[in-house]
Amino acid sequence: MIALSLAEIAGITGGQSHDIPDSGLKVTGPVVIDSREVRPGSLFAAFAGERVDGHDYAEQAVASGAAAVLATRPVGVPAIVVDNVTEALGALARAVVERLGTKVVALTGSAGKTSTKDLIAQLLERKAPTVWTPGSLNNEIGLPLTALRATEETEHLVLEMGARGIGHIRYLTELTPPHIGLVLNVGTAHIGEFGGREQIAEAKGEMVEALPAADAGGVAVLNADDQLVRAMASRTKARVLLFGEAADADVRAENVRLTGNGQPAFSLHTPTGCSDVTMRLYGEHHVSNALAAAAVAHELGMSVDEIATALSEAGTLSRWRMEVTERPDGVTVVNDAYNANPESMRAALRALAAMGTGRRTWAVLGQMAELGDDSLAEHDAVGRLAVRLNVSKLVAVGGREAAWLQLGAYNEGSWGEESVHVSDAQAAVDLLRSELRPGDVVLVKASRSVGLERVAQALLDHRAEGEVTGR
């Protein structure tokens, strides 16, 4: 974080200083919420959780080098006491970003935010110092913590913004007002909490409403292939830049295909020209993510050749998203257990089929959550697709939804042992351990709540034969 005196921090957050011997004392290190991450000069923000109260660690944080604690009550060590630590962090982030004048790129969408944010980061970093959201820390705490990592050198701040309801994106955009606002897609993630796709679009569209007008440099980057996202053009004063496979997209892909490894390849067109991309990431869904990232990079002055090279070299920065590992015995494990929706299930199965040409392929799949009334049909369709793509073995893991998956496969013509339904992750691991042969390719994918990464980890962990470890 940029150096700020405790007096300045108290001023920005409206807090009261307590136990501060020297008001000139400065915070120079990162702002952290875990006392184990304290570095010299840190500000330790104490949150009172259900099981752990950060205030109990205040003394330890200062002993480890924290300059002060941001807290809701005096803690016997230097502290700035505020009513609400989350809001105080937000105020601090807002003040710091305003002071630095860093270019803010913010993105939201139902699926692919983290993947796309990681691509944007890898593109922009080639141009200038860039700070981005680590992992998926996209809420009212993670966003300020990320923004507060910016320094005088930082030129781009790339921020993932998540929403579970109306007003959430607006709140985040008020903390770190974006210059470029990107909306990826409107899907069905968290549809139960929102009520419907229109409500999700309403919430995600707050991103483009927050942008400056076109003549003040605001740019809305919108998915041309998603009608609800495209329609957001009418909700912004910013200039609109479209990406997608639609013919009228400013940044678009042509000749999209999957290589024999399941990696997408396409010709990238931007207003500066055309260049070929072959990605290192797996699965067709990354084409849309790559185009979104390309649109942002184009807007920030990168040429089509620079963008194509960077997209072809970009890897995964966040875990469990089509993470491909080769075991010493020649078994390939594809861990995509971070999350699942119908679209990414299809993309992952196609990638598995492409990677498994001439090899035995296993799809270890679990429930796709939050599909409401479409759940049965969507699980059935995934089971059928696995058979159509000639996946050698389907292992459906879990309860009712897994049964629907397996039944879809059965009805599409899988027979005997080609598709099986097992009750839990441990049963899947036991089955795979006894059946896998060198050369097999195994895809592991389900919604986050299923926790199937335990299966992938167990397959990769040769030390721990037997037990599936907890999350």
Ligand SMILES: Nc1ncnc2c1ncn2[C@@H]1O[C@H](COP(=O)(O)OP(=O)(O)OP(=O)(O)O)[C@@H](O)[C@H]1O
């Ligand atoms: N463009 C896309 N369209 C549909 N699904 C996608 C897309 N990109 C990624 N996914 C799928 O969504 C899962 C989550 O990806 P990612 O973490 O990038 O999304 P996210 O929007 O950040 O999710 P979260 O809401 O959990 O932060 C991935 O495992 C992948 O299967």
Ligand SMILES: [Mg+2]
């Ligand atoms: Mg995310």
